[in-house]
Amino acid sequence: MTTVHEVLERSGVTPVHIAEGYLPVTHAVAWSAAAAPFIVHGVIRLNRQIQAAPEDKLLLGASGAFCFVLSALKIPSVTGSCSHPTGTGLGAILFRPPIMTVLGTITLLFQALLLAHGGLTTLGANAFSMAVAGPWAGYAAYLLTRRLGLLPAVFAGAFVADLTTYCVTSVQLALAFPDAESGFTGALAKFGGIFAVTQIPLAVSEGLLTVLVVRLLRTSAAADLIRLGVLRKREEVPA
Amino acid sequence: MLAIDAAAYRSPWRRHHPAAKALLAGGLLGCALVLPPWPGAPVTAAITLAVALGWARVPPRTLLRAARTPLGFALTGSLTFLVTVGPDGLGWADGGVRRAADVVARCTAALLCQLLFAGTTPLADTLPRLTRLGLPVTLVEVAALIYRMLFVVLDTTRRIRDAQAGRLGTRSLRAAWRSLGGLGSAVFIRSFDRARRLEAGLAGRGYTGSLSVAVAEIPLKTRFLATAPLPAALAILTTLTLQSLP
Numbered sequence: 001m002t003t004v005h006e007v008l009e010r011s012g013v014t015p016v017h018i019a020e021g022y023l024p025v026t027h028a029v030a031w032s033a034a035a036a037p038f039i040v041h042g043v044i045r046l047n048r049q050i051q052a053a054p055e056d057k058l059l060l061g062a063s064g065a066f067c068f069v070l071s072a073l074k075i076p077s078v079t080g081s082c083s084h085p086t087g088t089g090l091g092a093i094l095f096r097p098p099i100m101t102v103l104g105t106i107t108l109l110f111q112a113l114l115l116a117h118g119g120l121t122t123l124g125a126n127a128f129s130m131a132v133a134g135p136w137a138g139y140a141a142y143l144l145t146r147r148l149g150l151l152p153a154v155f156a157g158a159f160v161a162d163l164t165t166y167c168v169t170s171v172q173l174a175l176a177f178p179d180a181e182s183g184f185t186g187a188l189a190k191f192g193g194i195f196a197v198t199q200i201p202l203a204v205s206e207g208l209l210t211v212l213v214v215r216l217l218r219t220s221a222a223a224d225l226i227r228l229g230v231l232r233k234r235e236e237v238p239a
Numbered sequence: 240m241l242a243i244d245a246a247a248y249r250s251p252w253r254r255h256h257p258a259a260k261a262l263l264a265g266g267l268l269g270c271a272l273v274l275p276p277w278p279g280a281p282v283t284a285a286i287t288l289a290v291a292l293g294w295a296r297v298p299p300r301t302l303l304r305a306a307r308t309p310l311g312f313a314l315t316g317s318l319t320f321l322v323t324v325g326p327d328g329l330g331w332a333d334g335g336v337r338r339a340a341d342v343v344a345r346c347t348a349a350l351l352c353q354l355l356f357a358g359t360t361p362l363a364d365t366l367p368r369l370t371r372l373g374l375p376v377t378l379v380e381v382a383a384l385i386y387r388m389l390f391v392v393l394d395t396t397r398r399i400r401d402a403q404a405g406r407l408g409t410r411s412l413r414a415a416w417r418s419l420g421g422l423g424s425a426v427f428i429r430s431f432d433r434a435r436r437l438e439a440g441l442a443g444r445g446y447t448g449s450l451s452v453a454v455a456e457i458p459l460k461t462r463f464l465a466t467a468p469l470p471a472a473l474a475i476l477t478t479l480t481l482q483s484l485p
Binding site: 017018019020021022025028043046047050051054055057058059060061062063064065066068069070072073102103106107109110112113114115116117118119120121173177179180181182185186187189190191194208209212213214215216217220221224 | 241243244268271272273305306308309310312313315316318319320322323324325330332333334335338342345346347348349350352353354356357362365375377378380381382384385386387388389391392393396416417419420421422423424426427428430431433434435437438441442446447448450
Protein backbone atom coordinates (compact mmCIF):
# COMPACT_ATOMS: atom_id res chain seq x y z
CA MET A 1 0.00 0.00 0.00
CA THR A 2 1.50 3.31 -1.02
CA THR A 3 0.48 6.88 -0.41
CA VAL A 4 0.62 9.59 -3.02
CA HIS A 5 3.17 11.34 -0.87
CA GLU A 6 5.39 8.27 -0.85
CA VAL A 7 5.06 7.98 -4.61
CA LEU A 8 5.98 11.64 -4.87
CA GLU A 9 8.96 11.25 -2.60
CA ARG A 10 10.23 8.11 -4.31
CA SER A 11 10.16 9.58 -7.79
CA GLY A 12 13.53 11.17 -7.15
CA VAL A 13 12.71 14.11 -9.36
CA THR A 14 13.23 17.66 -8.20
CA PRO A 15 10.16 19.80 -8.66
CA VAL A 16 10.54 23.13 -10.39
CA HIS A 17 9.02 25.09 -7.54
CA ILE A 18 11.72 27.48 -6.43
CA ALA A 19 12.79 26.30 -2.97
CA GLU A 20 12.59 28.40 0.18
CA GLY A 21 15.48 30.85 0.45
CA TYR A 22 16.71 30.26 -3.09
CA LEU A 23 15.82 33.74 -4.36
CA PRO A 24 17.36 36.93 -2.97
CA VAL A 25 14.90 38.93 -0.83
CA THR A 26 14.44 41.73 -3.40
CA HIS A 27 13.50 39.24 -6.12
CA ALA A 28 11.13 37.37 -3.81
CA VAL A 29 9.36 40.65 -2.97
CA ALA A 30 9.27 41.81 -6.61
CA TRP A 31 7.71 38.55 -7.87
CA SER A 32 5.17 38.63 -5.06
CA ALA A 33 4.21 42.15 -6.14
CA ALA A 34 3.98 40.99 -9.76
CA ALA A 35 1.69 38.08 -8.88
CA ALA A 36 -0.49 40.08 -6.45
CA PRO A 37 -2.78 41.86 -9.00
CA PHE A 38 -3.60 38.54 -10.70
CA ILE A 39 -4.37 36.89 -7.36
CA VAL A 40 -6.55 39.85 -6.30
CA HIS A 41 -8.38 39.67 -9.65
CA GLY A 42 -8.88 35.93 -9.12
CA VAL A 43 -10.21 36.44 -5.59
CA ILE A 44 -12.69 39.08 -6.86
CA ARG A 45 -13.93 36.63 -9.51
CA LEU A 46 -14.11 33.87 -6.91
CA ASN A 47 -16.13 36.12 -4.59
CA ARG A 48 -18.56 37.02 -7.37
CA GLN A 49 -19.01 33.38 -8.35
CA ILE A 50 -19.69 32.31 -4.77
CA GLN A 51 -22.08 35.20 -4.15
CA ALA A 52 -24.03 34.24 -7.27
CA ALA A 53 -24.04 30.54 -6.42
CA PRO A 54 -23.01 29.72 -2.81
CA GLU A 55 -23.11 25.98 -3.58
CA ASP A 56 -20.11 26.48 -5.93
CA LYS A 57 -17.90 26.91 -2.86
CA LEU A 58 -17.90 23.16 -2.29
CA LEU A 59 -17.16 22.44 -5.94
CA LEU A 60 -14.26 24.90 -5.79
CA GLY A 61 -12.96 23.09 -2.72
CA ALA A 62 -13.14 19.82 -4.63
CA SER A 63 -11.45 21.46 -7.63
CA GLY A 64 -8.59 22.73 -5.47
CA ALA A 65 -8.07 19.29 -3.93
CA PHE A 66 -8.15 17.79 -7.44
CA CYS A 67 -5.47 20.29 -8.61
CA PHE A 68 -3.25 19.37 -5.65
CA VAL A 69 -3.58 15.64 -6.33
CA LEU A 70 -3.06 16.13 -10.06
CA SER A 71 0.24 17.88 -9.42
CA ALA A 72 1.27 14.95 -7.16
CA LEU A 73 0.74 12.26 -9.80
CA LYS A 74 3.85 10.64 -11.20
CA ILE A 75 3.81 10.53 -14.99
CA PRO A 76 6.18 8.57 -17.22
CA SER A 77 8.10 11.03 -19.39
CA VAL A 78 8.94 10.41 -23.02
CA THR A 79 12.65 10.19 -22.14
CA GLY A 80 12.00 7.34 -19.72
CA SER A 81 12.30 9.38 -16.54
CA CYS A 82 9.32 10.29 -14.37
CA SER A 83 8.04 13.59 -13.15
CA HIS A 84 4.91 15.42 -12.02
CA PRO A 85 2.47 17.41 -14.13
CA THR A 86 1.79 21.02 -13.18
CA GLY A 87 -1.93 20.49 -13.71
CA THR A 88 -2.32 24.18 -14.50
CA GLY A 89 -3.37 23.61 -18.12
CA LEU A 90 -6.25 21.31 -17.22
CA GLY A 91 -7.19 23.57 -14.31
CA ALA A 92 -7.28 26.67 -16.54
CA ILE A 93 -9.37 24.86 -19.18
CA LEU A 94 -11.86 23.55 -16.59
CA PHE A 95 -12.12 26.51 -14.22
CA ARG A 96 -10.75 29.50 -16.27
CA PRO A 97 -7.42 31.26 -15.51
CA PRO A 98 -8.54 33.74 -12.78
CA ILE A 99 -10.04 30.96 -10.64
CA MET A 100 -7.05 28.74 -11.44
CA THR A 101 -4.73 31.53 -10.23
CA VAL A 102 -6.40 31.38 -6.81
CA LEU A 103 -6.58 27.58 -6.69
CA GLY A 104 -2.99 27.33 -7.94
CA THR A 105 -1.72 29.75 -5.29
CA ILE A 106 -3.54 27.84 -2.54
CA THR A 107 -2.11 24.59 -3.94
CA LEU A 108 1.39 26.09 -3.88
CA LEU A 109 0.92 27.24 -0.28
CA PHE A 110 -0.20 23.75 0.70
CA GLN A 111 2.69 22.17 -1.19
CA ALA A 112 5.09 24.45 0.68
CA LEU A 113 3.62 23.68 4.11
CA LEU A 114 2.65 20.03 3.64
CA LEU A 115 5.40 18.76 1.31
CA ALA A 116 8.15 21.43 1.59
CA HIS A 117 7.97 21.82 -2.21
CA GLY A 118 8.45 25.52 -2.85
CA GLY A 119 8.64 28.08 -0.09
CA LEU A 120 6.78 30.84 1.67
CA THR A 121 9.10 33.66 0.59
CA THR A 122 9.23 32.20 -2.93
CA LEU A 123 5.44 31.72 -3.05
CA GLY A 124 5.03 34.90 -5.14
CA ALA A 125 7.61 33.79 -7.71
CA ASN A 126 6.17 30.28 -7.91
CA ALA A 127 2.62 31.64 -8.09
CA PHE A 128 3.62 33.94 -10.96
CA SER A 129 5.07 31.08 -13.02
CA MET A 130 2.65 28.28 -12.11
CA ALA A 131 -0.60 30.00 -11.19
CA VAL A 132 -0.49 33.08 -13.44
CA ALA A 133 1.73 32.68 -16.52
CA GLY A 134 1.09 28.94 -17.05
CA PRO A 135 -2.72 29.03 -16.84
CA TRP A 136 -3.11 32.21 -18.93
CA ALA A 137 -0.73 31.01 -21.67
CA GLY A 138 -2.29 27.54 -21.65
CA TYR A 139 -5.81 28.92 -21.83
CA ALA A 140 -4.83 31.22 -24.71
CA ALA A 141 -3.39 28.23 -26.60
CA TYR A 142 -6.56 26.24 -25.84
CA LEU A 143 -8.81 29.02 -27.19
CA LEU A 144 -6.66 29.52 -30.29
CA THR A 145 -6.77 25.82 -31.20
CA ARG A 146 -10.34 25.08 -30.04
CA ARG A 147 -11.65 25.09 -33.63
CA LEU A 148 -9.43 22.05 -34.33
CA GLY A 149 -11.51 20.05 -31.86
CA LEU A 150 -11.61 19.50 -28.09
CA LEU A 151 -8.74 17.04 -27.71
CA PRO A 152 -6.14 18.86 -29.87
CA ALA A 153 -7.03 22.08 -28.02
CA VAL A 154 -6.67 20.34 -24.64
CA PHE A 155 -3.25 19.00 -25.68
CA ALA A 156 -2.14 22.47 -26.82
CA GLY A 157 -3.42 24.06 -23.60
CA ALA A 158 -1.70 21.60 -21.28
CA PHE A 159 1.54 21.57 -23.32
CA VAL A 160 1.82 25.36 -23.48
CA ALA A 161 0.85 25.84 -19.81
CA ASP A 162 3.51 23.36 -18.69
CA LEU A 163 6.23 24.77 -20.91
CA THR A 164 5.39 28.38 -20.05
CA THR A 165 5.64 27.58 -16.33
CA TYR A 166 9.18 26.27 -16.79
CA CYS A 167 10.22 29.08 -19.17
CA VAL A 168 9.07 31.70 -16.66
CA THR A 169 10.89 29.85 -13.86
CA SER A 170 14.06 29.93 -16.00
CA VAL A 171 13.61 33.69 -16.52
CA GLN A 172 13.11 34.20 -12.78
CA LEU A 173 16.28 32.28 -11.96
CA ALA A 174 18.28 34.00 -14.72
CA LEU A 175 17.21 37.43 -13.45
CA ALA A 176 18.20 36.48 -9.90
CA PHE A 177 21.51 34.87 -10.86
CA PRO A 178 22.91 36.44 -14.06
CA ASP A 179 25.95 34.77 -15.59
CA ALA A 180 29.29 36.29 -14.53
CA GLU A 181 30.37 36.83 -18.15
CA SER A 182 27.28 36.97 -20.35
CA GLY A 183 24.74 38.28 -17.83
CA PHE A 184 21.03 37.52 -18.12
CA THR A 185 21.23 35.89 -21.58
CA GLY A 186 23.90 33.42 -20.57
CA ALA A 187 22.09 32.55 -17.35
CA LEU A 188 18.84 32.05 -19.26
CA ALA A 189 20.64 29.69 -21.64
CA LYS A 190 22.02 27.73 -18.66
CA PHE A 191 18.77 27.45 -16.68
CA GLY A 192 16.69 26.99 -19.84
CA GLY A 193 19.10 24.29 -21.02
CA ILE A 194 18.80 22.36 -17.76
CA PHE A 195 15.00 22.59 -17.76
CA ALA A 196 14.62 21.91 -21.51
CA VAL A 197 16.17 18.44 -21.22
CA THR A 198 13.46 17.32 -18.82
CA GLN A 199 10.64 19.76 -19.36
CA ILE A 200 10.00 19.56 -23.12
CA PRO A 201 9.39 15.78 -22.87
CA LEU A 202 7.45 16.39 -19.66
CA ALA A 203 5.26 19.01 -21.36
CA VAL A 204 4.48 16.47 -24.10
CA SER A 205 3.70 13.88 -21.41
CA GLU A 206 1.44 16.30 -19.55
CA GLY A 207 -0.35 17.14 -22.79
CA LEU A 208 -0.95 13.45 -23.49
CA LEU A 209 -2.11 12.75 -19.94
CA THR A 210 -4.52 15.69 -20.02
CA VAL A 211 -5.96 14.45 -23.32
CA LEU A 212 -6.49 10.99 -21.78
CA VAL A 213 -8.22 12.50 -18.74
CA VAL A 214 -10.50 14.78 -20.79
CA ARG A 215 -11.31 11.97 -23.25
CA LEU A 216 -12.53 9.82 -20.36
CA LEU A 217 -14.36 12.75 -18.78
CA ARG A 218 -16.13 13.38 -22.11
CA THR A 219 -17.82 10.01 -21.84
CA SER A 220 -18.29 9.71 -18.08
CA ALA A 221 -18.75 13.31 -16.88
CA ALA A 222 -20.09 15.10 -19.97
CA ALA A 223 -22.67 17.00 -17.90
CA ASP A 224 -19.90 18.51 -15.75
CA LEU A 225 -17.85 19.48 -18.81
CA ILE A 226 -20.90 21.13 -20.42
CA ARG A 227 -21.65 22.97 -17.16
CA LEU A 228 -18.02 24.20 -17.02
CA GLY A 229 -18.27 25.36 -20.66
CA VAL A 230 -15.53 22.98 -21.85
CA LEU A 231 -17.76 20.71 -23.93
CA ARG A 232 -20.44 21.81 -26.36
CA LYS A 233 -23.70 19.87 -26.35
CA ARG A 234 -23.11 18.54 -29.89
CA GLU A 235 -19.64 17.22 -28.93
CA GLU A 236 -21.06 14.93 -26.23
CA VAL A 237 -20.01 11.29 -26.65
CA PRO A 238 -22.49 8.67 -25.46
CA ALA A 239 -21.13 6.52 -22.60
CA MET B 240 -2.09 11.98 6.39
CA LEU B 241 0.99 13.71 5.01
CA ALA B 242 4.17 13.24 7.04
CA ILE B 243 4.80 16.92 7.90
CA ASP B 244 1.19 17.54 8.93
CA ALA B 245 1.17 14.33 10.98
CA ALA B 246 4.33 15.48 12.78
CA ALA B 247 2.69 18.87 13.43
CA TYR B 248 -0.33 17.21 15.06
CA ARG B 249 1.95 15.15 17.31
CA SER B 250 4.26 18.07 18.12
CA PRO B 251 4.66 19.15 21.77
CA TRP B 252 4.31 22.69 20.38
CA ARG B 253 0.81 21.92 19.09
CA ARG B 254 -0.73 23.84 22.00
CA HIS B 255 1.30 26.98 21.32
CA HIS B 256 -0.40 29.73 19.34
CA PRO B 257 0.48 29.72 15.59
CA ALA B 258 1.35 33.45 15.78
CA ALA B 259 4.06 32.79 18.40
CA LYS B 260 5.50 29.94 16.31
CA ALA B 261 5.35 32.15 13.20
CA LEU B 262 7.30 34.81 15.10
CA LEU B 263 9.97 32.28 16.10
CA ALA B 264 10.34 30.59 12.69
CA GLY B 265 9.84 33.88 10.81
CA GLY B 266 12.61 35.55 12.82
CA LEU B 267 15.00 32.75 11.95
CA LEU B 268 13.86 32.83 8.31
CA GLY B 269 14.62 36.54 8.22
CA CYS B 270 18.12 35.79 9.56
CA ALA B 271 18.65 33.11 6.90
CA LEU B 272 17.73 35.55 4.13
CA VAL B 273 19.22 38.81 5.36
CA LEU B 274 22.42 37.87 7.22
CA PRO B 275 25.57 37.35 5.12
CA PRO B 276 25.55 33.69 3.96
CA TRP B 277 28.91 33.01 5.68
CA PRO B 278 28.72 32.58 8.59
CA GLY B 279 25.05 33.68 8.83
CA ALA B 280 23.48 30.73 7.01
CA PRO B 281 25.33 27.90 8.85
CA VAL B 282 24.75 29.63 12.19
CA THR B 283 21.01 30.07 11.48
CA ALA B 284 20.77 26.50 10.19
CA ALA B 285 22.49 25.12 13.31
CA ILE B 286 20.26 27.12 15.69
CA THR B 287 17.10 26.18 13.76
CA LEU B 288 18.10 22.53 13.75
CA ALA B 289 18.78 22.63 17.50
CA VAL B 290 15.38 24.29 18.14
CA ALA B 291 13.57 21.83 15.82
CA LEU B 292 15.15 18.65 17.16
CA GLY B 293 15.80 19.61 20.77
CA TRP B 294 13.02 21.98 21.76
CA ALA B 295 10.16 21.33 19.30
CA ARG B 296 11.10 17.64 18.96
CA VAL B 297 10.36 17.40 15.23
CA PRO B 298 11.17 13.80 14.20
CA PRO B 299 14.60 13.83 12.46
CA ARG B 300 13.39 11.32 9.87
CA THR B 301 10.47 13.57 8.87
CA LEU B 302 12.80 16.55 8.68
CA LEU B 303 15.30 14.68 6.53
CA ARG B 304 12.72 13.20 4.16
CA ALA B 305 10.97 16.54 3.70
CA ALA B 306 14.25 18.38 3.07
CA ARG B 307 15.51 15.97 0.40
CA THR B 308 13.50 17.21 -2.57
CA PRO B 309 13.92 20.99 -2.11
CA LEU B 310 17.62 20.50 -1.43
CA GLY B 311 17.79 18.53 -4.66
CA PHE B 312 16.37 21.59 -6.44
CA ALA B 313 18.91 23.88 -4.73
CA LEU B 314 21.86 21.63 -5.63
CA THR B 315 20.75 21.10 -9.24
CA GLY B 316 20.09 24.81 -9.74
CA SER B 317 23.40 25.76 -8.17
CA LEU B 318 25.36 23.58 -10.61
CA THR B 319 24.76 26.32 -13.20
CA PHE B 320 26.86 28.74 -11.11
CA LEU B 321 29.94 26.58 -11.70
CA VAL B 322 30.01 27.31 -15.42
CA THR B 323 29.84 30.49 -17.43
CA VAL B 324 28.66 31.09 -20.99
CA GLY B 325 31.14 33.22 -22.93
CA PRO B 326 31.94 33.92 -26.58
CA ASP B 327 34.04 30.73 -26.65
CA GLY B 328 31.27 28.57 -25.23
CA LEU B 329 31.11 27.04 -21.76
CA GLY B 330 33.89 27.53 -19.24
CA TRP B 331 34.46 27.27 -15.50
CA ALA B 332 33.14 30.35 -13.68
CA ASP B 333 35.50 32.25 -11.38
CA GLY B 334 34.05 32.18 -7.88
CA GLY B 335 31.32 29.82 -9.05
CA VAL B 336 31.87 27.38 -6.19
CA ARG B 337 31.59 30.18 -3.64
CA ARG B 338 28.39 31.49 -5.26
CA ALA B 339 26.85 28.00 -5.34
CA ALA B 340 27.85 27.42 -1.71
CA ASP B 341 26.26 30.76 -0.70
CA VAL B 342 22.94 29.88 -2.31
CA VAL B 343 22.85 26.28 -1.04
CA ALA B 344 23.73 27.43 2.50
CA ARG B 345 21.05 30.15 2.49
CA CYS B 346 18.52 27.76 0.99
CA THR B 347 19.26 25.05 3.59
CA ALA B 348 18.90 27.48 6.50
CA ALA B 349 15.65 28.94 5.11
CA LEU B 350 14.25 25.48 4.39
CA LEU B 351 14.88 24.37 7.98
CA CYS B 352 12.98 27.46 9.24
CA GLN B 353 10.07 26.60 6.95
CA LEU B 354 10.08 22.99 8.19
CA LEU B 355 10.26 24.16 11.82
CA PHE B 356 6.99 26.04 11.37
CA ALA B 357 5.31 23.40 9.17
CA GLY B 358 6.40 20.53 11.44
CA THR B 359 4.92 22.12 14.57
CA THR B 360 1.80 23.86 13.27
CA PRO B 361 -1.03 21.93 11.59
CA LEU B 362 -2.57 23.82 8.68
CA ALA B 363 -5.95 23.41 10.37
CA ASP B 364 -4.70 25.68 13.18
CA THR B 365 -3.30 28.30 10.80
CA LEU B 366 -6.01 28.59 8.13
CA PRO B 367 -8.94 29.89 10.23
CA ARG B 368 -6.68 32.55 11.75
CA LEU B 369 -5.63 33.97 8.38
CA THR B 370 -8.77 36.17 8.25
CA ARG B 371 -7.25 38.16 11.14
CA LEU B 372 -4.39 39.10 8.79
CA GLY B 373 -6.94 40.70 6.47
CA LEU B 374 -7.36 37.87 3.96
CA PRO B 375 -10.89 37.65 2.48
CA VAL B 376 -13.19 35.24 4.32
CA THR B 377 -14.23 33.55 1.04
CA LEU B 378 -10.61 32.80 0.16
CA VAL B 379 -9.87 31.35 3.59
CA GLU B 380 -13.06 29.27 3.50
CA VAL B 381 -12.19 27.84 0.07
CA ALA B 382 -8.63 27.09 1.28
CA ALA B 383 -10.02 25.36 4.39
CA LEU B 384 -12.40 23.33 2.20
CA ILE B 385 -9.53 22.29 -0.07
CA TYR B 386 -7.54 21.24 3.00
CA ARG B 387 -10.44 19.16 4.35
CA MET B 388 -11.19 17.52 1.01
CA LEU B 389 -7.52 16.95 0.24
CA PHE B 390 -7.11 13.93 2.48
CA VAL B 391 -10.26 12.28 1.15
CA VAL B 392 -9.10 12.84 -2.43
CA LEU B 393 -5.58 11.60 -1.60
CA ASP B 394 -7.09 8.48 -0.04
CA THR B 395 -9.31 7.94 -3.10
CA THR B 396 -6.23 8.30 -5.33
CA ARG B 397 -4.31 5.77 -3.27
CA ARG B 398 -7.16 3.26 -3.40
CA ILE B 399 -7.56 3.61 -7.18
CA ARG B 400 -3.79 3.28 -7.68
CA ASP B 401 -3.67 0.12 -5.57
CA ALA B 402 -6.66 -1.32 -7.44
CA GLN B 403 -5.00 -0.53 -10.79
CA ALA B 404 -1.72 -2.07 -9.66
CA GLY B 405 -3.60 -5.19 -8.50
CA ARG B 406 -5.07 -5.52 -11.99
CA LEU B 407 -1.61 -5.21 -13.63
CA GLY B 408 -2.41 -1.65 -14.63
CA THR B 409 1.24 -0.65 -14.50
CA ARG B 410 2.63 -3.73 -16.28
CA SER B 411 3.63 -1.90 -19.46
CA LEU B 412 4.10 1.73 -20.48
CA ARG B 413 0.87 1.60 -22.47
CA ALA B 414 -1.05 0.17 -19.49
CA ALA B 415 0.54 2.74 -17.16
CA TRP B 416 -0.62 5.59 -19.37
CA ARG B 417 -4.13 4.14 -19.61
CA SER B 418 -4.24 3.71 -15.83
CA LEU B 419 -3.00 7.25 -15.24
CA GLY B 420 -5.68 8.72 -17.52
CA GLY B 421 -8.32 6.65 -15.74
CA LEU B 422 -6.97 7.72 -12.36
CA GLY B 423 -7.09 11.44 -13.24
CA SER B 424 -10.65 11.28 -14.56
CA ALA B 425 -11.91 9.04 -11.74
CA VAL B 426 -10.46 11.40 -9.11
CA PHE B 427 -12.15 14.37 -10.84
CA ILE B 428 -15.52 12.62 -10.98
CA ARG B 429 -15.38 11.36 -7.40
CA SER B 430 -14.21 14.76 -6.05
CA PHE B 431 -17.13 16.52 -7.73
CA ASP B 432 -19.55 13.81 -6.64
CA ARG B 433 -18.39 14.09 -3.04
CA ALA B 434 -18.71 17.90 -3.16
CA ARG B 435 -22.28 17.56 -4.49
CA ARG B 436 -23.25 15.09 -1.77
CA LEU B 437 -21.71 17.39 0.83
CA GLU B 438 -23.67 20.28 -0.63
CA ALA B 439 -26.92 18.24 -0.49
CA GLY B 440 -26.20 17.32 3.12
CA LEU B 441 -25.53 20.94 4.05
CA ALA B 442 -28.61 22.15 2.15
CA GLY B 443 -30.69 19.82 4.30
CA ARG B 444 -29.26 21.57 7.35
CA GLY B 445 -30.10 25.06 6.08
CA TYR B 446 -26.81 25.93 4.32
CA THR B 447 -26.83 29.56 3.15
CA GLY B 448 -23.25 29.88 1.97
CA SER B 449 -21.47 30.41 5.26
CA LEU B 450 -19.38 27.54 6.61
CA SER B 451 -18.90 28.32 10.27
CA VAL B 452 -16.37 25.98 11.82
CA ALA B 453 -15.54 25.84 15.52
CA VAL B 454 -11.88 26.80 15.94
CA ALA B 455 -10.14 25.40 18.99
CA GLU B 456 -8.98 28.24 21.23
CA ILE B 457 -5.22 28.29 21.65
CA PRO B 458 -4.09 30.78 24.31
CA LEU B 459 -1.15 33.02 23.48
CA LYS B 460 1.24 32.05 26.27
CA THR B 461 3.33 35.02 27.40
CA ARG B 462 6.41 32.96 28.29
CA PHE B 463 6.60 31.23 24.92
CA LEU B 464 5.89 34.50 23.12
CA ALA B 465 8.69 36.21 25.05
CA THR B 466 11.19 33.47 24.18
CA ALA B 467 10.12 33.25 20.51
CA PRO B 468 12.47 36.01 19.21
CA LEU B 469 15.47 34.66 21.19
CA PRO B 470 16.74 32.10 18.61
CA ALA B 471 16.81 34.81 15.94
CA ALA B 472 18.56 37.21 18.31
CA LEU B 473 21.10 34.48 19.09
CA ALA B 474 21.68 33.89 15.35
CA ILE B 475 22.30 37.62 14.76
CA LEU B 476 24.61 37.92 17.76
CA THR B 477 26.65 34.82 16.87
CA THR B 478 26.99 35.87 13.23
CA LEU B 479 28.15 39.37 14.16
CA THR B 480 30.60 37.96 16.71
CA LEU B 481 32.06 35.50 14.21
CA GLN B 482 32.31 38.23 11.58
CA SER B 483 34.20 40.53 13.93
CA LEU B 484 36.81 37.84 14.60
CA PRO B 485 40.08 38.48 12.76
